[in-house]
Amino acid sequence: MEKCxxxxxxxxxGTLLGDRKALKWxxxxxxxxPGLWACGGLTVGSHVPTARAEARAWFCSYCRKVIIDVDNC
Known part of the structure; x- marks a missing residue:
């Protein structure tokens, strides 16, 4: 269990999900x-064209924050 x-x-x-595109920050x-959704951004998580984009994420229900470790998605 992770601590906030x-x-x-x-x-x-839990898992942060996308739909047809990879998750981006x-x-x-x-x-x-247009066509370069997040130029200068960071792709987060895994994405296979036939599957939903996803990244492991932790949620703090107390302070309402989501934490993502981009090196271990």
């Missing part, structure tokens, strides 16, 4: 471009 880095309470283990200062 914000409040130290137990976090719930986009920096706040970058804009969305």
């Amino acid at each position: 880095p914000y409040c130290s309470k137990d976090m719930l283990d 986009k920096p706040r200062d970058k804009t969305l471009l």
Whole structure:
């Protein structure tokens, strides 16, 4: 069980899902471009064309934060 880095309470283990595209994280200062959804962004999780994009994630129900370890998706 992971501990929340914000409040130290137990976090719930789960999966962050996408649909037809890979999950992406986009920096706040970058804009969305047609055809280049998150230029300058970071692909998160695994994506196979025939499957749903997903990444392991932990959720803190107390402070409502989701934590993703991008190196271990």
